[in-house]
Amino acid sequence: MKGSKHPRNDLTINPSGNESIIDVIGRVEVSRRRFIQGSASAGALAAAGGLTLSGIVGTVEAAVAAPVVGIGFESIPPSLAPVADKVTVPAGHTVKALVSWGDPIMPGAAAYKADATNTAAEQAMQYGMHTDGMHFFPFPSRGQVLNDRGILCANNEYTHEEILFPDGQVGASGYSIEKCRKSQAAHGVSITEVRRINGNWSVVKSSIYGRRLTANTPMRIAGPAAGHALMKTREFNIAPTGSVATGNSTDGFKAFGTINNCAHGITPWGTYLTCEENWNGNFGANAALPAVTTEAGKLYNRYGVTAGGFGYRWHTVDPRFDLAVNPNETNHFGWVVEVDPTDPKSVPVKRTALGRIKHESAQYVVDRAQNLAFYMGDDEKNEYIYKFVCADKYNPGNRAANRDLLDHGTLYVARFNADLSGSWLPLTPDSIGLDGVALRDNPNFAGADDAEVQAKILIKTRMAADAVGATMMDRPEWTGARPRLNGNDEIEIFCTLTNNDRRGTTTASSNKVDGSTTAASARPPVDAANPREDNRYGHIIRWREAGQSVLATEFGWDIFVQCGDTATTKTAKPTNDYKGNINDDPNGSADIGAPDGLWFDWFGRLWVQTDQAGNGTGDWVNIGANSLSCADPVSKEFRRFLTGPNKCEVTGITMTPDGKTLFVGIQHPGEDAVAANPTALSNWPASQWATRADGTPLPGGRPRSGVVVITKDDGGIVGA
Ligand code: FEO
Ligand code: CA
Ligand code: CA
Numbered sequence: 001m002k003g004s005k006h007p008r009n010d011l012t013i014n015p016s017g018n019e020s021i022i023d024v025i026g027r028v029e030v031s032r033r034r035f036i037q038g039s040a041s042a043g044a045l046a047a048a049g050g051l052t053l054s055g056i057v058g059t060v061e062a063a064v065a066a067p068v069v070g071i072g073f074e075s076i077p078p079s080l081a082p083v084a085d086k087v088t089v090p091a092g093h094t095v096k097a098l099v100s101w102g103d104p105i106m107p108g109a110a111a112y113k114a115d116a117t118n119t120a121a122e123q124a125m126q127y128g129m130h131t132d133g134m135h136f137f138p139f140p141s142r143g144q145v146l147n148d149r150g151i152l153c154a155n156n157e158y159t160h161e162e163i164l165f166p167d168g169q170v171g172a173s174g175y176s177i178e179k180c181r182k183s184q185a186a187h188g189v190s191i192t193e194v195r196r197i198n199g200n201w202s203v204v205k206s207s208i209y210g211r212r213l214t215a216n217t218p219m220r221i222a223g224p225a226a227g228h229a230l231m232k233t234r235e236f237n238i239a240p241t242g243s244v245a246t247g248n249s250t251d252g253f254k255a256f257g258t259i260n261n262c263a264h265g266i267t268p269w270g271t272y273l274t275c276e277e278n279w280n281g282n283f284g285a286n287a288a289l290p291a292v293t294t295e296a297g298k299l300y301n302r303y304g305v306t307a308g309g310f311g312y313r314w315h316t317v318d319p320r321f322d323l324a325v326n327p328n329e330t331n332h333f334g335w336v337v338e339v340d341p342t343d344p345k346s347v348p349v350k351r352t353a354l355g356r357i358k359h360e361s362a363q364y365v366v367d368r369a370q371n372l373a374f375y376m377g378d379d380e381k382n383e384y385i386y387k388f389v390c391a392d393k394y395n396p397g398n399r400a401a402n403r404d405l406l407d408h409g410t411l412y413v414a415r416f417n418a419d420l421s422g423s424w425l426p427l428t429p430d431s432i433g434l435d436g437v438a439l440r441d442n443p444n445f446a447g448a449d450d451a452e453v454q455a456k457i458l459i460k461t462r463m464a465a466d467a468v469g470a471t472m473m474d475r476p477e478w479t480g481a482r483p484r485l486n487g488n489d490e491i492e493i494f495c496t497l498t499n500n501d502r503r504g505t506t507t508a509s510s511n512k513v514d515g516s517t518t519a520a521s522a523r524p525p526v527d528a529a530n531p532r533e534d535n536r537y538g539h540i541i542r543w544r545e546a547g548q549s550v551l552a553t554e555f556g557w558d559i560f561v562q563c564g565d566t567a568t569t570k571t572a573k574p575t576n577d578y579k580g581n582i583n584d585d586p587n588g589s590a591d592i593g594a595p596d597g598l599w600f601d602w603f604g605r606l607w608v609q610t611d612q613a614g615n616g617t618g619d620w621v622n623i624g625a626n627s628l629s630c631a632d633p634v635s636k637e638f639r640r641f642l643t644g645p646n647k648c649e650v651t652g653i654t655m656t657p658d659g660k661t662l663f664v665g666i667q668h669p670g671e672d673a674v675a676a677n678p679t680a681l682s683n684w685p686a687s688q689w690a691t692r693a694d695g696t697p698l699p700g701g702r703p704r705s706g707v708v709v710i711t712k713d714d715g716g717i718v719g720a
Contacts, residue, residue, distance in 0.1 A: 069603035069659065071630050071639055072720045075590045078624030079643035081616030086688040087666065088643045092713050095642075096693035097685045098194065098663065099152075099203050100706030103127045105192045106210030114701030116166045116678075120181035120240065124212055127203075128156025129164060129186040130705045131665040133264030133361060133478075133597075134652040135272060136194075137341055147656040148196035151209050151341045152663065153272040154652060154707065155261035158281075159186045160668060161312070163702050168675030169313065177242050177317045184215035184314065187259045187282075189274050191341050201661065201709045202694030211344045213274070215257035215282075218347060219337065223407040225352035227252040228455040234326045236319070243320045255332040255350055256320070263478050263597070263651075265362030265374065268394055269402040271340050274348075275359035277379055279333035280519075281310030287324035292516070296327050298444075302462050303358075304380070304519030305330055331459055336362050336376070338406060351406040354388045355427070355461035363479040365491055365550050370394045372405060373550035375493045377476025381502045381520045382511060383462065384470040385414040385479075385495060387424055389550060411458065412553070413470040414543075416529035422543055422555045425468045429453040433467035434513050442467055444515050463515025472511055472522065474500035474530045474538065477611075478598040482542075482633055485604045491545040491552075494560060494633075496595040497530065497538055498611060504533025504575065526575050529557065533575045536619055537563040537593035540608070561636060563593045567622040583636040590638040591623050597651045603659060605719065606631040608638075609650040614671065615681075626650045628664060630719050641719060642710070645684035645703075647671040652707065659717035662710040670703030678702035 073090040089095045099105070102112030102123070109125035110118060118126065134154035138145040161169035164186060165179055193207030204210070216238050225231055231252035236243040238256060262277035285307040290297035300306070305323070309315070315322040320329055334356040339348040354362065357378035364374050370393040376386045391408040395401040412424035425431065429440035429450040439445050444463050445456040457464045474497040482492040502523050510524045511517045526533050529541060543557035564580020566588030572578060584590035597609030608629045616624040628642035628650050644650045644666055652665025670682030679702060686700020693709055712718050 069605070069717055069720050071605060071632060071637070073630075073639065073641065075584065075639040076641070076643065078591075078622070078627070078640065079616065080624040081621065083614070083616045083625040083646040085645045085669070085682050085684050087645060087684075087708055089710055090641060093710055093718065094713055095708050095710045096201070097689050097698055098201050098693055098707045098709045099127050099192060100685060100698070100704040101127055101129045101131070101186070102704065103203060103706075104205050105190060105203055105207075105212070107206050107208075109205065109210075112699055114699040116164060116702060118182075120178055120185050123182050124185040124214055126212075127190045127192065127706070128188055128212065128214075129159045130157045130667050131155070131190075131707055132157040132262050132651050132667060133275070134654050134663065134665060134707065135264060135266050136654040136656060136663060137270065137272075138657055145657050147658040147660060150194065150656075152192045152194050152654070152707070153264070153339075153341050154190050154192070154665065155264055155274055156186060156188055156190055157260055157262050157277070157667065159183050160671065160673075162673060162675045163670070163678050165675065171675055175313050175316060178240075180314050180317045181216075181240055183312065184257070184259075184318075185212070187215050187261070188217065189213040189258065189261055189272075189339065191339075191344075196661070200694045202692070202696075209341065209344055213258055213339065213348060215259050217257055219255045219258065219350055220347050221253050221255050221332070221350045221352060222404070223352035223354075223458070224451065225356075225455040225458045228452065228459065230328055230331050230456070230459050233328045233332065234320070238320070243318050245319065245325075258337045258348065259333060262359070262379065263361030265336070265364060267338070267364060267402070267406075268366055268372070268396070269399045270342070271338050273362045274337045274339065275362055275376070276333050276335055276337065277358045277360060278310070279358070280305045280330065282312050282314055283321050283323055283330055284309040284312070284315035285323040286315060289323060290327070298516060299460060300330070301518050302460070302515055303330070303334065331356070334358065336374075336406075352455075352458050353407055353409055353411065355386055355411045356459055357383065357386070357461050360476060361478045363481050363493065365481045365493070366394050367491060367548065367550045369549065370396070371550045375479040375481070375495070377473075377479055377495055378462070379475055379477055379498075381475055381500050382472035382522045382524055383476065384465045385473055385476045386461075386465075387412045387414070387550075411461070413465040413468065415469060416471040416527070416541075416557055418528040420528070420557055422557050424553045424555070425470060426553075427457050427461065427464045427468065429457070431464075431468055434469040435467070439464060439467060460515065466511045466515045466517065467513055469513070471527065471529055472524050473497055474503070474532075474535045477596045480598045480600045480606070482600055482606075483602065483604050488604075489548055491548055491550060492542055494540055494542045494598055494600075494606065496540050496598045496608070497535070498594050498596050499538045500530065500535045503530060503535065529559070531559070531575055532562070533573055535576070537565065537578065537580055538595050539563055540595055540598065560633075561631075561638075563591070563595055565591050565593065565619070565622045582638050584638050588622075590629055590640045592627060592629055592638070592640075593620065593623055596649070597628075597653060599653050600633075601655055601659065602657070603717070604633065606633050607641075607653050609653060611649040611651060614644065614647045614649060628653065645669045645687065646682045648682070648684070655718070659720070660711060660715065662718040664708050664710060665705070666708060667705045668703075669705065673703065
């Protein structure tokens with residue numbers, strides 16, 4: 001990384017009382033699973049048994065068949081420097097632009113203006129900037145789900161302020177509340193109806209489902225932390241011209257906005273989860289922050305909140321984001337937010353039971369006993385991996401019964417042991433810290449009763465994880481659950497660990513048990529789960545829950561792959577060969593580094609997206625531009641499927657139910673360009689296409705994050 005007006009959606013939807021879209025999806029997915037399981041031949045299952053691997057890598061043995069739908073494309077070459085300003089996909093596939101930053105997505109929305117003169121109010125009705133995690137929710141029809149019409153929910157993580165405004169963030173016109181409001185409106189979530197007509201995908205601009213969540217959208221706070229004193233903020237009337245204090249406090253149950261929405265999740269009842277990552281950077285203070293000896297100061301320190309933030313300047317014109325005025329506002333961010341894409345009038349809900357971290361994604365698993373858990377990473381150097389287990393079972397037959405499942409349950413944090421076992425450490429008042437003190441008796445979480453202790457544990461999740469001795473990881477990014485297909489009955493979760501250059505230095509330090517460590521400042525030694533002292537290329541870890549139950553408190557783990565550059569000339573360090581161990585043929589043909597996006601498709605294929613410098617220089621001279629690869633979770637073979645334009649990140653991936661359309665997000669093309677020359681580094685997607693997928697003109701003038709659609713020319717499953 002580096003809204004003012006909530007759109008009006010006052011049209012009635014789904015008045016029929018028929019079964020919900022989600023009920024239909026669930027039924028079809030169950031029958032699909034049955035079909036694919038039935039298709040796996042006995043011979044294939046036998047061939048996959050008895051896999052023997054050595055060392056850390058591969059110790060959790062796979063006992064599954066190769067996916068029925070395999071990987072049928074040939075690896076494309078890396079896009080080396082100077083990186084071509086285009087998206088490339090394998091022969092036999094076609095890629096087109098679907099939706100880009102600034103495109104109108106709802107009735108009455110203005111067209112994108114290539115000179116960035118769209119107003120804040122216009123941006124609030126257009127596709128947001130810097131697209132990230134996303135999911136395609138298909139529409140139902142006559143008991144089936146459609147493969148050519150649905151709702152695309154996508155995160156808009158952050159803004160490239162130099163590109164967002166004609167004169168950049170400050171420029172000749174200075175900074176203003178109008179600029180702040182436009183920046184806030186470009187953050188959040190874009191909910192976009194999309195459809196395919198005569199083979200061409202397009203945005204349904206007149207859709208009643210079109211919706212934006214921005215930094216100013218009214219939301220509800222739910223779960224154990226709701227209503228706590230730390231969640232009570234100054235109350236403002238939010239208007240286009242400014243945020244005006246009412247003189248009152250909020251009640252701790254209401255919030256405004258979601259920001260830094262990185263990766264995502266879905267629930268089995270068909271809601272979308274948007275995860276708040278680098279929210280700390282959007283705050284600032286027009287005065288010194290409180291000392292780190294105070295509760296607020298310590299909390300800011302542990303989460304990386306500073307007086308200057310990441311330079312957004314919101315706090316200079318919007319007092320809601322000025323910590324000197326409104327110190328608790330930060331506590332409204334860092335959550336997983338649930339939204340129902342099928343109800344444009346629904347109020348998004350911040351689910352505090354899932355903890356407050358820099359959330360990357362939230363991957364659900366329902367086990368055979370209908371217990372439900374979500375697996376989540378906290379993306380910062382030397383932070384942790386978490387699991388939330390719902391107290392109540394998932395009810396597949398009654399969507400309404402699941403409405404508040406995310407408000408009750410237990411949050412755990414992971415400890416990875418050197419013997420390849422692991423433990424889920426609960427974060428509850430009873431939990432005993434490494435200092436021998438129960439969290440209820442730890443001054444960080446002191447409260448009038450256990451309900452208050454739990455609220456503080458959740459607001460200060462990182463500190464609670466510090467106290468119980470969780471394993472500091474190499475930047476946990478996306479989590480993905482391998483489908484239980486083709487003979488695999490294990491609950492097996494994969495997580496990208498994108499990189500870490502703060503480990504293994506001679507003066508070692510760890511996140512302190514008392515929760516006082518400044519965010520990302522520790523320099524722990526290497527360990528079994530994070531074995532490289534200079535992990536610039538990252539790795540992918542995976543674990544299996546004991547007893548094939550999400551309730552397990554023990555798991556087995558291994559490293560699925562160490563990423564790297566086979567051709568590197570870097571001198572190896574004792575714990576780093578930099579080359580990694582990617583299984584590709586010929587060796588080095590599909591190398592990647594900095595794995596970030598990670599997703600299993602319905603067919604059991606693993607897709608991995610990367611987030612590195614993106615211009616193919618320095619550490620990336622052999623790996624080239626950012627990419628999307630497809631891997632077989634059994635053989636571990638990788639093939640490169642897509643390379644991105646210059647200075648972009650490839651992030652966000654979803655598919656139609658039939659697998660015949662793949663949606664992929666391209667974020668921040670032309671990163672670091674300045675307002676005086678916005679196209680200096682990229683003018684994508686206009687650099688690649690004159691029109692969108694539906695044939696409408698595709699304006700450029702500056703680089704635009706967005707989503708592409710990829711189809712196979714023979715009409716088959718993408719990548720097969
Ligand atoms: Fe926003 Fe962790 O990537
Ligand atoms: Ca290799
Ligand atoms: Ca990410």
